[in-house]
Amino acid sequence: MTPETEDLLAAATVVRLPMRVRFRGVTAREAVLLEGPSGWAEWAPFPEYSDADAARWLGAAIEAGWGELPAAVRTEVGVNATVPALAPEQVGPVLARYDRCRTAKVKVAEAGQQLADDLARVREVRAVLGPTARIRVDANGAWTLAQAVEALTALSAVGLEYAEQPCASVEELAELRLALARAGVDVPIAADESIRRAEDPLRVARMGAADLVVVKVAPLGGVARAMRVVEGAGLPAVVSSALDTSVGLALGVRLAAALPRLEHDCGLGTAALLEQDVVPAPLLPVDGRIDVSRADATRGAVSRERLAAYCVEPGRDSWWRERLTRSAKIYATETWATQS
Structure with missing residues (x-):
């Protein structure tokens, strides 16, 4: 199941999480949490990545939130x-x-x-x-x-x-x-x-x-x-x-x-x-x-209170949503996205 862009946007919450230490130049990690029918998923391509890169990250989120995961062979x-x-x-x-x-x-x-x-x-x-x-x-x-x-x-x-x-x-x-x-x-x-x-x-x-x-x-x-x-x-x-x-x-x-x-x-x-x-x-x-x-x-334990506490400001939220829209368009045209 591949969701429409409107479904992705409706399922999305953008957060910014502070870090304990600087890592790879990052002091706060921004991520989009997506609540799909198969469970919560995450879409968090680094800001410097291209929309084409971000589309692959979106594929992982769609698999997790709208698809099925392979069976585990270890506990x-x-x-x-x-x-x-x-x-x-x-x-x-x-x-x-x-x-x-x-x-x-x-x-x-x-x-x-x-x-x-x-x-x-x-x-x-x-x-x-x-x-x-x-x-x-x-x-x-x-x-x-x-x-x-x-x-x-x-x-x-x-x-x-x-x-x-x-x-x-x-x-x-x-x-x-x-x-x-x-x-x-x-x-x-x-x-x-x-x-x-x-x-x-x-x-x-x-x-x-x-x-x-x-x-x-x-x-x-x-x-x-x-x-x-x-x-x-x-x-x-x-x-x-x-x-x-x-x-x-x-x-x-x-x-x-x-x-x-x-x-x-x-x-x-x-x-x-x-x-x-x-x-x-x-x-x-x-x-x-x-x-x-x-x-x-x-x-299954994502806290809505935490999502609200760490949500980004409106301008940054719009930036991520525009990026999500562009990435979803690219994802829909990629042949790898539908390969078995």
Whole structure:
């Protein structure tokens, strides 16, 4: 079932949620919550994304609110902590918000910071979590090939599970894997932006540019389409979030729960970065995991009082509604939206 634009607009509430810490330059997360016949959904493409990108995010919201989700094959999903590009002394308080998570993703390559800052942050994560914890770093494609080789050689001494999107292009990722292998640096490469923002998300696998793929429900157009991408890539997958509310995170849990193969903890604990949420009990990991049943219940626990308390001002509401209208028009013409 594909709703009309008028139905989407009638179902939409736009909110702005304050964050505990600055993350990816964001201090408050704006999102559109949509109440559909199948449950609550979320549409929250970042403001700088194009309408074409936003249309894919809308596909995920329509699947969640007006369609059906694939069946789960597991009852719980392991979750990693997420550490923004903070000073070392701020690392401990952030990790304390994640109940007994033994995996941490650490942001690196932040604008205005140096490799020494990244090293200090990652070392502090190791000191807090201990020698058996798994640590992965995420550069969001900010390094050149030479910078990535230098940085990952240095960071590998701390012990890394993998490096997420160290360089921007697929070609650079492929070259980086070869360069690290020649240098004897054992750091697997994960592709994120090269999957979720690519016209051809499977090119990474064809070019041998990654050891695993990071998939996100909203940017890929929904749970079912993300599953097809993982199947086509033929690589281990990590499910991650796009700084979602607990509603969006619940859909990420459903994707992780439906994948036939899941070997890594997933980046679905980012509700810990929000100061406020749209549900009274945010979807946070317990003992490093999230139960699928709890994720499903979260989608039904959206608080209308919270939606009213954090709604945006009229001008911003109009901006999102105009964007929704444009994205819905694009979505209606996309062939991928109706592919089985």
